[in-house]
Amino acid sequence: PNPFNNQTNIKFDIIENSNYKLEVYNLRGQKLEEVFNKRLISGKYKVTYNAGELSSGIYLFKISSENYSLSRKFILIK
Numbered sequence: 001p002n003p004f005n006n007q008t009n010i011k012f013d014i015i016e017n018s019n020y021k022l023e024v025y026n027l028r029g030q031k032l033e034e035v036f037n038k039r040l041i042s043g044k045y046k047v048t049y050n051a052g053e054l055s056s057g058i059y060l061f062k063i064s065s066e067n068y069s070l071s072r073k074f075i076l077i078k
Helices: none
Strands: 007-014 018-025 031-040 043-050 057-064 069-076
Touching: 007 018, 007 057, 031 043
Parallel strands: none
Antiparallel strands: 007 043, 018 031, 018 057, 057 069
């Protein structure tokens, strides 16, 4: 859900086997956290993200590989 309180699920599909990173950024473009950096095979994924250390606000998550990048906004309300 968006907005969320402390914890949210990030769902995504992978169509190409590769090494992927999931990172969280603030609106200034500063990386706050690398949630994972690992090899994924094609399929559907759901990652539970705990934002307990972050303040209320708007953030971006980015899923990327060598050939792919996806960014989405998410809103944290405490």
